[in-house]
Amino acid sequence: MSDVFQVKARCGAARRGKLHTAHGEVATPVFMPVGTLATVKGVPQETLEDLGAEIILANTYHLFLRPGTETIRKLGGLHRFMSWERAILTDSGGYQVFSLSDLRKVREEGVEFRSHLDGALHFLSPETATAAQIALGADVVMAFDECTEYPAQHEQARASMEMTARWAERCKRSFEEHRGEVPWRNVSGFKFQVSSEEAQAGNVKRETRNDSQLLFGIIQGGVYADLRRESAERTVKVGFPGYAIGGLSVGEPRTLTREMVEATLPHLPADQPRYLMGVGTPEEIVEYAALGVDMMDCVLPTRAARHGLLYTSEGKLAIKNARFAQDGGPLDPRCSCQVCARYSRAYLRHLYSSNETLAAVLNTMHNLAFYLDTMRQVRQSIELGRLEALLSEVRSHSLNSSARGRDPA
Ligand SMILES: [Zn+2]
Numbered sequence: 192m193s194d195v196f197q198v199k200a201r202c203g204a205a206r207r208g209k210l211h212t213a214h215g216e217v218a219t220p221v222f223m224p225v226g227t228l229a230t231v232k233g234v235p236q237e238t239l240e241d242l243g244a245e246i247i248l249a250n251t252y253h254l255f256l257r258p259g260t261e262t263i264r265k266l267g268g269l270h271r272f273m274s275w276e277r278a279i280l281t282d283s284g285g286y287q288v289f290s291l292s293d294l295r296k297v298r299e300e301g302v303e304f305r306s307h308l309d310g311a312l313h314f315l316s317p318e319t320a321t322a323a324q325i326a327l328g329a330d331v332v333m334a335f336d337e338c339t340e341y342p343a344q345h346e347q348a349r350a351s352m353e354m355t356a357r358w359a360e361r362c363k364r365s366f367e368e369h370r371g372e373v374p375w376r377n378v379s380g381f382k383f384q385v386s387s388e389e390a391q392a393g394n395v396k397r398e399t400r401n402d403s404q405l406l407f408g409i410i411q412g413g414v415y416a417d418l419r420r421e422s423a424e425r426t427v428k429v430g431f432p433g434y435a436i437g438g439l440s441v442g443e444p445r446t447l448t449r450e451m452v453e454a455t456l457p458h459l460p461a462d463q464p465r466y467l468m469g470v471g472t473p474e475e476i477v478e479y480a481a482l483g484v485d486m487m488d489c490v491l492p493t494r495a496a497r498h499g500l501l502y503t504s505e506g507k508l509a510i511k512n513a514r515f516a517q518d519g520g521p522l523d524p525r526c527s528c529q530v531c532a533r534y535s536r537a538y539l540r541h542l543y544s545s546n547e548t549l550a551a552v553l554n555t556m557h558n559l560a561f562y563l564d565t566m567r568q569v570r571q572s573i574e575l576g577r578l579e580a581l582l583s584e585v586r587s588h589s590l591n592s593s594a595r596g597r598d599p600a
Contacts, residue, residue, distance in 0.1 A: 194401055195432045196464045196485075200574045204456075204483040207573040210246075210433075210464055211401040212278040212330035213375070214270060217245045219464065220480035220573075222566045223280060223488040224559055228253050229263075229273040232493055233555045236275050241529075242559055243567070246278035246330070248488045251323050252287030256306050256313070260323040268328030268374030280488075281329035283320045283362075283409075285336040286437070286468075297337065299354070317361035321369070321406070328374045329404065333435060334362040336409040341441045348413030355411045356425040363429055366406045373404055407466060409437040414447050416454035423458035433464040433486075440469035440489075449478070456483050473502050473565050477585045480569045481578055492562045496554035499543045502561045506588055510554065515540040528560030 196219075200207040210217040224231045224239065226247045231239060239247065249269060254260055266272045269279055288295060292304035301316025315323075320335035335358055339351040408431035412418030426434060436455050439448045452467060459465050466486035467479055476487050492502065499510045503523035508515075510522075518536040530539075530553045542550035565585070572581040 193432070193462055195405060196462070198462065202573040202576050202578045203481065205481050205569075205573050205578050206483060206485060207570050208464070208485055210278075210485070212246070213402045213404065214276060214278045214330050215245060217278055218570055219485040220476075220566055220569050221246060221486050222476055222562045223248045223486065224562075225250075225488055225490045225493060226273075227490075228257070229269060231555070231559070232497065233551045234493075234559065236273065238556060239275075239559075240277070242556070243563055244277070244559070246280060247275065248280045248282065249327070249329070250284070250287060251281045251320060251327065252284035252291070252315075254281075254327060255284060255315070255323050256308055260326040264326035264328070264374050268326075270328060270375060278330040279327075280331035280466075280486075281324045281327055281333065282468075283324065283333040283335040284315050285320070285333075285409075286338045288315055289338045289340065290441075297354075299357075301335075302337075317358040318365045321362050321365040325366070325369050325372050325404065326374065331433070332366065332404050332406045334359050334406065334408050334431070336411055336437055338441065339411055339413040339438045341414065341443045343413050345413075345415055345418070348411075348415055348418055351413070352411045352418050352422045355409065356422065356429075359408050359426055359429045359431075363406060363408075363431070366404075370404055405432045407431050407433040407435050407464075409435045409468075410455055410459075411438045412451075412455075413438060414443055414451055416451065419451055419455045420458050423455050427458070427460060431463075433466060434459050435466040435468050435486075436484075437468045439467070440471065445475075449482075452479060452482060452484070473562060474585050476562070476565060477569055477582055480566070480573075481582055492558035493555050496558040497551045499550070499554060501554060502558055504561075504588055510536070510540050510543050510550075512540070522557055523561070526557065526561060526564070528557050528564075530554075530557040530560070 196208055196210050198206045198208045208219040210219055224244055224247050227250045229249055263269055263272050288302050288304050291307045295302050295304035301314055303314050305312055317335045324332040336355040337351045339348050408426040410422045410426055412422040439451055464485045467484045470487050471489055501508050501510055504525040515536040521531040522536055523531050568581055572578040
């Protein structure tokens, strides 16, 4: 049995599992809020804790440029820097280099690019991206990959996938050589270093069986099932404690996203965690959990919230709508979050219409609560063997939404 991941229950292809990180256990399937610049926009860390987030995502590309990964390492790593003692996953920067930066030059060695902030020249490679993530001290570190753009010809997608496979080997080698350099190894105060008296006094809430960083491999291959399969086989051969399906949610039709996920999953080890990057709507996260995906992240709940788009048990609503102006009822009568317990739709509409900062804060809190609660229901339904019932309920409440995707900014 793996020290990193355990499957506790199954329902069809879906798995109810536990991911053991150096900063606590993560119940899966899990939705990871996106904290691009070491902040989930608008929400303080104590609120994320209250919402029950066990793991959040941060972006290496952004932190590499500002404030700099070395600065964060000197301050004790990302957990200490942002005061978050639960798990963190960092994206390798591959996706942002390809989506955000100007004038990038891709070579076998790595990618030279200009910062989207000030135009300064930078270089990221399998080795430097891995070093940056070790400096940040993320619990889950992602291999540096080339995110194949959409659309791409088969030949182009193959070349890109093969480069990602060669880079995966370099990432693993570099990670193995430097993994002891993680900043929290020598920082006192984290739970796996507390004394036994503290443990006995009950001060250790988040025990762990794994005290090191984990490096996950990334599957590419564009929208070609044969390349996805080959990428999976090659990446699994390199050998990682977990695997991500990358390069999706980049503009392709949703049916194709699903097809590619279905083409990839059978080629990933059954006893290891599977992470689908950049997905999705509330309905999609339930659908992908049902297919056997264990981890997901998406900017949708936080970004939509800042635009006044709120996910509820009755579908998506735009709070600016005039029909809410006199509505004294809660945002979502079935939601138990702090926002729904306290504030009315009329008040939330007023805040949003008046361009008040609090609108983004409260909207984000609710949307995250809705996503995290959806995943809680998924986990419960898997345990009870009733995931199908939840699926049909979610499908019936779902409204079409065109906005989705990963965070380019
Ligand atoms: Zn709510």
